Every structure is written in structure tokens, then in C-alpha cells.
Amino acid sequence: MVYGRVFLRRILIGVALTIVSLVLFTVQAAPKTITFWHYWQSDEGKALEEVVQDFNKTHKDLQVKVLSAGTYENIHEKLLTAITGGNPPDVGVCSTDYLPEWVYNGALISLDSYIKKTRFDLSDFYPISLKLATINGKLYGLPLNQDTYALLWNKKLFRKAGLDPEKPPKTIAELDAMAEKLTIKNEKGEIVQLGFLPDWPWSHFPMVAWAFGGTFYNEKTKKITCNDPNTVKALEWEQSYYKKYGLKELNAFKAGLGEYATAGYAFYTGQVAMVIEGEWQPNFIKLYAPKDFEWGAAPFPGVTPELSGQTQSSATCLVIPKGCKNPKEAWQFIAWMERPENAGRFDAAISNVPPFKSLGQDPNYVKDPRFQVFMKLLENPKYQIWPQIPVAMNYMTQLGTAEEHVCVAGDKDPKEALDEVAKAMQAELDKALKKKR
Amino acid sequence: MLSSLYYSFTDYNLIQVPTWVGIQNYREMADDHLFKISLKNSFLMTIMAVPLTTLLCLSLALLLNHQIRLRSFFRSIFFLPSVVPMVAAAVCWMWYLNPQYGPLNKFLALLGIDGPNWLRDVHWAKPALVMTILWVSGPTTVIYLAALQSVPSHLLESAELDGAGWFRRFWHVTLPAISPAILFNVIAGLIDSFQIFTQPYIMTVNPQNPLPGGPANATLVYAINLYNNAFKYFKMGYASALAWVMFVIIFICTALVFFTSARWVYYESEGGEG
Numbered sequence: 001m002v003y004g005r006v007f008l009r010r011i012l013i014g015v016a017l018t019i020v021s022l023v024l025f026t027v028q029a030a031p032k033t034i035t036f037w038h039y040w041q042s043d044e045g046k047a048l049e050e051v052v053q054d055f056n057k058t059h060k061d062l063q064v065k066v067l068s069a070g071t072y073e074n075i076h077e078k079l080l081t082a083i084t085g086g087n088p089p090d091v092g093v094c095s096t097d098y099l100p101e102w103v104y105n106g107a108l109i110s111l112d113s114y115i116k117k118t119r120f121d122l123s124d125f126y127p128i129s130l131k132l133a134t135i136n137g138k139l140y141g142l143p144l145n146q147d148t149y150a151l152l153w154n155k156k157l158f159r160k161a162g163l164d165p166e167k168p169p170k171t172i173a174e175l176d177a178m179a180e181k182l183t184i185k186n187e188k189g190e191i192v193q194l195g196f197l198p199d200w201p202w203s204h205f206p207m208v209a210w211a212f213g214g215t216f217y218n219e220k221t222k223k224i225t226c227n228d229p230n231t232v233k234a235l236e237w238e239q240s241y242y243k244k245y246g247l248k249e250l251n252a253f254k255a256g257l258g259e260y261a262t263a264g265y266a267f268y269t270g271q272v273a274m275v276i277e278g279e280w281q282p283n284f285i286k287l288y289a290p291k292d293f294e295w296g297a298a299p300f301p302g303v304t305p306e307l308s309g310q311t312q313s314s315a316t317c318l319v320i321p322k323g324c325k326n327p328k329e330a331w332q333f334i335a336w337m338e339r340p341e342n343a344g345r346f347d348a349a350i351s352n353v354p355p356f357k358s359l360g361q362d363p364n365y366v367k368d369p370r371f372q373v374f375m376k377l378l379e380n381p382k383y384q385i386w387p388q389i390p391v392a393m394n395y396m397t398q399l400g401t402a403e404e405h406v407c408v409a410g411d412k413d414p415k416e417a418l419d420e421v422a423k424a425m426q427a428e429l430d431k432a433l434k435k436k437r
Numbered sequence: 438m439l440s441s442l443y444y445s446f447t448d449y450n451l452i453q454v455p456t457w458v459g460i461q462n463y464r465e466m467a468d469d470h471l472f473k474i475s476l477k478n479s480f481l482m483t484i485m486a487v488p489l490t491t492l493l494c495l496s497l498a499l500l501l502n503h504q505i506r507l508r509s510f511f512r513s514i515f516f517l518p519s520v521v522p523m524v525a526a527a528v529c530w531m532w533y534l535n536p537q538y539g540p541l542n543k544f545l546a547l548l549g550i551d552g553p554n555w556l557r558d559v560h561w562a563k564p565a566l567v568m569t570i571l572w573v574s575g576p577t578t579v580i581y582l583a584a585l586q587s588v589p590s591h592l593l594e595s596a597e598l599d600g601a602g603w604f605r606r607f608w609h610v611t612l613p614a615i616s617p618a619i620l621f622n623v624i625a626g627l628i629d630s631f632q633i634f635t636q637p638y639i640m641t642v643n644p645q646n647p648l649p650g651g652p653a654n655a656t657l658v659y660a661i662n663l664y665n666n667a668f669k670y671f672k673m674g675y676a677s678a679l680a681w682v683m684f685v686i687i688f689i690c691t692a693l694v695f696f697t698s699a700r701w702v703y704y705e706s707e708g709g710e711g
């Protein structure tokens with residue numbers, strides 16, 4: 001009996017060792033896999049996955065598992081939770097709206113050392129695209145795509161109102177006059193066609209303020225300046241639309257409008273004649289607008305012609321989250337993705353602005369001349385970006401709420417609302433800067 | 438719980454090691470206007486939700502206490518909403534409240550009422566959320582139902598013999614008999630309404646407001662402000678402090694309700710006052 005047990009035990013040990021060595025061997029021979037989380041859905045998500053599969057086909061030793069891990073609204077929380085839990089994806093995405101806060105709180109790894117080691121060429125990127133991802137001189141992400149905003153108008157409605165459909169407004173005053181002509185009310189006094197509404201479909205207040213010569217932050221004095229006279233004037237201008245057409249009437253009008261990204265979107269149905277929209281519209285209009293929809297795009301006018309062409313820009317960057325277990329491989333994928341032939345392909349598919357000069361100046365990249373308008377905005381030497389301070393997102397949120405109080409709720413005065421935000425954000429900023437991590 | 442108490446005395450951004458800051462987080466609350474707004478919003482929601490829930494559930498329980506046909510069917514129907522996962526229900530509610538396509542406004546139009554823009558209207562966003570709270574109050578109804586069935590029938594009979602009508606029987610016999618259940622439901626409702634999170638988190642996010650709590654902070658309830666501080670502004674320490682303040686506030690409110698209850702709650706074990 002004792003003899004039998006010893007023999008059995010040896011057989012078991014031998015089998016176990018064989019299995020273990022087989023497993024180790026296969027694990028060694030298998031390609032390394034890294035994970036990549038993004039926030040695009042349905043068609044846009046598929047377009048990204050197609051490009052990533054090209055990487056997988058051409059790189060036998062490194063495979064990328066791509067996952068649509070959320071939507072734009074919640075991807076940052078999900079990434080943050082993963083980083084906190086010690087299990088982040090190897091490559092993530094981060095909007096430059098969130099990037100300053102993320103960098104200041106240590107959530108991302110700087111790409112500088114990898115760029116230097118692999119001698120990655122940054123010269124094809126628009127300077128502004130890189131600036132958006134650079135905090136305190138260090139680069140923390142490479143922009144995968146970028147959003148810019150311009151003024152879009154409905155050419156048919158222009159003709160009906162007796163305006164030249166090829167001549168968009170060149171100043172704010174012209175915009176106001178045209179909006180007036182393009183607004184039609186019915187016998188009951190209800191709005192059936194609205195010329196323009198500054199905070200529809202969503203807020204573009206920073207862009208509007210820059211068009212008025214307003215500021216939000218003084219880098220030298222580290223002071224929050226959202227209550228500077230021009231910024232206040234910009235908010236008063238937004239409020240003037242609500243005052244002119246009536247808060248109740250406008251809210252009732254807005255309540256009857258269709259959903260974004262559907263055929264019922266008010267710009268496509270002709271219920272709103274001019275709108276501030278983003279560079280994905282050429283694609284969306286093809287998908288959702290009626291076949292005979294005629295539209296134009298032009299830089300958003302400024303209060304003077306020199307201030308025209310301001311835009312709100314944010315880029316989605318590929319980033320390496322803190323706690324990433326395979327940073328070298330993560331960089332390998334990012335470096336491959338951030339080439340005009342790869343990222344550019346994805347951007348063309350979703351009609352987003354690529355961050356590469358070579359594509360921006362290529363007339364064959366996206367043949368629609370209206371798309372060129374969005375791209376040309378990146379070359380504006382007077383390009384402004386949202387302050388890259390540790391409380392950037394908090395600031396943007398509070399500003400948005402102030403705008404809502406003034407326009408949608410009508411229960412605050414522009415100067416009073418902006419003074420409050422300036423006071424609250426200055427306190428937050430001072431606290432954050434003292435922390436110096 | 439203990440670690441959250443510890444974090445409330447630190448500055449913790451979830452990524453780096455927390456640093457001790459003493460009572461600074463609590464001091465910061467005094468100046469934080471979002472704290473005050475969220476406190477006000479939560480109080481308003483509770484003041485709207487608790488009385489309405491009590492009225493609605495008590496009325497439903499009274500109706501469901503009669504021997505009507507399909508009684509169990511109706512009881513199940515009213516209990517069903519509380520079984521549905523709240524996130525899925527919240528998404529459905531968003532569609533239900535849609536001013537253009539939603540059934541609610543279409544129904545109001547039949548009555549000749551111009552329905553408001555519910556979730557995007559500063560004045561109607563909170564009532565919209567209160568509606569979702571009322572919708573899941575099935576368990577409350579069930580508790581009232583159970584309480585109604587234990588009202589001593591001999592008291593009801595003798596009241597009827599003495600010539601008391603339905604309302605007087607209800608007011609002088611039924612209500613005191615079920616007052617412990619009312620106390621329980623009021624306290625539970627208070628605690629729940631004050632901490633409401635899922636509905637505002639799901640329903641107030643849209644392209645205009647990528648962060649919940651809109652429009653213009655009308656639905657910024659306490660739990661949402663806490664969440665924003667913890668996961669968006671990297672202030673987990675401050676959020677922990679907010680959590681403990683919420684605990685203390687709810688504790689005080691509950692204690693107040695409990696201690697004033699001696700005047701209006703009658704327990705069967707006591708002498709038979711009333």
C-alpha cells in the first residue's frame with residue numbers, strides 16, 4: 001500500500017510539471033496583448049476598430065484588444081475608477097477638456113521619454129493640437145482627433161428671407177440682423193422658425209466670449225478673469241436673444257424640437273436657420289438630413305472682423321494611464337496610431353478634424369470644401385484654448401451653470417453670475433496651486 | 438465606514454496617497470455654494486416626496502383593502518415598479534417625459550394642458566424626479582396594507598354601532614391604529630428621498646448638460662454633488678466629509694421625527710389611548 005501511494009504521488013507530480021511547463025511555453029510563445037479603451041459607439045466605434053485590426057494584422061508580436069468602454073459622458077469616470085483600482089487599460093482616451101485636471105492629479109504618464117527614445121516625429125502635428133495636451137511643458141497625450149466649431153447656415157432659408165445664400169455674416173452685428181430676418185412667428189406669436197440661438201444645441205460660451213475679445217484666465221497673474229468686461233458683454237449678448245424672443249416662448253420652442261443626431265434635428269428640419277456646429281456635420285448631414293438640404297459653413301464671426309474664426313477646440317488624446325503595466329507596448333501602439341495614414345483614416349470615417357498639417361492641406365483628404373473651413377480654423381494664429389489649470393473642468397462646469405442661470409432660468413444677471421463664478425473658481429484655483437504635487 | 442471617516446479628514450484625489458488636512462474639508466463646506474444648493478435641493482425633494490408618497494400609498498392601500506375582484510392582480514401591479522432595475526426605469530422615464538414625443542405630455546394635451554419641458558425646465562425638473570419616486574413606492578403601499586389589516590375590527594364595529602361614518606372611523610380608529618406604520622414609512626421615505634441618486638444621475642444628462650444636476654443646478658441633489666466631487670473634481674476627501682455631514686443631517690431629522698412621534702403614534706401594546 002505504501003509503495004502504491006509513493007508511486008502514485010510521483011506520477012501526479014510528473015504530470016503536473018509537464019502541464020505547467022506546457023502552459024509556460026505557450027504563454028511565452030503567445031503574442032503580448034494590451035488593452036485599449038475608447039468611447040465611440042456604433043458606426044464610429046466600428047471605424048476605429050477597423051483601423052486597430054490593421055495594427056493587429058501587421059504586428060504579430062503585439063495584439064491590441066480594443067473595447068468601447070463607455071460614452072463620452074462617462075468614459076473618464078470609468079478610466080479613473082480603473083486607475084484607482086490598480087487595473088487600468090494600457091491605452092486610454094482622454095479629452096483635452098479633462099486632461100489638465102488629470103495631469104495635475106497624477107492620473108497620466110508623460111509621453112516625453114518614449115517620444116525621445118523612439119525619436120518620434122512631432123513636426124506634422126498642428127502646434128495647437130500638441131499645446132492642448134501639453135501641461136507645464138510636458139506632453140501627456142497625442143491627439144487622435146479634434147473638434148472645431150463654425151457657423152452653419154441653411155441656404156434655402158436664406159433665399160426665402162431675401163438674403164444672399166453665399167454670404168454668411170462677417171460680424172456679430174450682421175449675425176443679429178440676419179437672425180432677426182430669419183425668425184418667423186405664427187399668428188399665435190409662437191416661434192415656428194428661429195434665426196439663431198447662441199446656446200443651442202449646447203453651450204459654446206468660451207468661443208462666443210473669445211469672439212467678443214473676452215478672456216477667462218490670466219496666466220501671468222494666475223487670476224480667473226471670466227468677469228472681465230468683454231466676457232460679461234458676451235454673456236449679455238447671449239441673454240439678449242432670450243430677452244428679445246421671450247424666455248417662455250423660447251423654452252416652449254426648444255421643448256418641441258427633435259433629438260440630436262436624428263432626422264428630426266431642428267437644423268435639418270429648417271426650424272433653426274443658423275447654428276454653431278462641429279466638424280462632424282458633413283457626415284451627420286449625409287446620414288440624417290433630407291437629400292436636398294443645402295448648407296454652408298463659415299468661421300464664426302467676431303464682434304469685429306479680426307476676432308472672427310474663434311473656435312472651441314478639444315481633442316481626444318491617446319494616453320497612458322498611471323499604473324499601466326505595459327507602457328512600452330502601449331507607446332508602440334500609440335506611435336503607430338498617431339500617423340496620418342492611420343489616425344487620419346479614422347478621422348475621415350467619422351468626419352473629425354485630424355491633427356496633422358499634411359492632411360489639413362491635402363485637398364483630397366476630405367473633398368467637401370465645407371470641411372476645409374473647420375480644418376483651416378486650426379491655422380488661426382489668434383487661436384485660443386481653455387485655460388490649462390488644475391480646476392479646468394470644474395471651471396467649465398460652473399461657467400455653464402452660470403450661463404444657464406442667465407439664459408434658460410433667467411434668474412441671474414450676467415455680471416452677477418460671472419462675478420460669482422470668478423470668486424468661487426479663484427478660491428478653488430488658489431487651493432489647487434498651493435498643493436504643488 | 439471607518440475609512441470614509443478617515444478620508445474625510447484628508448485631501449485624497451484617488452490616484453495619490455491621501456494627505457492629512459484635519460477639519461479643513463468641513464470648514465470648506467461652510468463657503469461652498471454648491472453644498473448649500475445641493476442641501477436645499479435635497480430638502481425640497483424630501484418635502485415634496487414624503488407627504489405625497491404617504492398620501493398616495495395610504496390611499497392606494499385603503500382601496501386595495503376592499504374585497505374587489507382581481508385584488509391580487511392590482512396589488513401586484515402597484516408593487517411591480519419597485520422590482521424593475523432603477524437605471525432601466527430611469528431611461529424609460531426620460532422618454533416618458535420627453536416634451537415632444539413622450540406619452541405624459543401627449544396625455545396632458547388631451548386635457549388641454551401644455552406640458553412643460555420637464556427635465557430641461559428649471560421649475561419642473563424636481564417635480565419630474567418626485568414622480569419617479571412616487572412610481573416606485575410599491576413596498577410602502579404593501580406596508581400600509583399589512584397595517585390596515587391589523588386594525589382591530591372590534592373597534593371599527595363598535596364605532597360603526599355608535600353611528601360613526603366612514604371618515605370618522607378612519608380618522609379616529611384606523612389612523613391611530615396604523616400610525617406606527619406611518620412613522621416607519623415617513624422615516625424610511627425621509628432617508629431615501631434625501632439620498633436619491635440614480636434618477637438625477639441618469640435623467641439629467643443630455644448634450645446640453647454632460648454633467649448631472651441640471652438645468653442650472655435645479656436637480657443638483659446632495660448625492661450628485663458628492664459624486665461630482667469624488668469622481669470628477671478629484672476631491673474624494675471632501676466628498677467623504679460631505680457623506681458624513683449627510684449622515685448627521687439625516688440622523689438629526691430622523692431623531693426629530695422619532696421624538697415627536699410620541700404625540701401622534703399609538704402602539705397597540707400601550708393602554709389604549711385614543
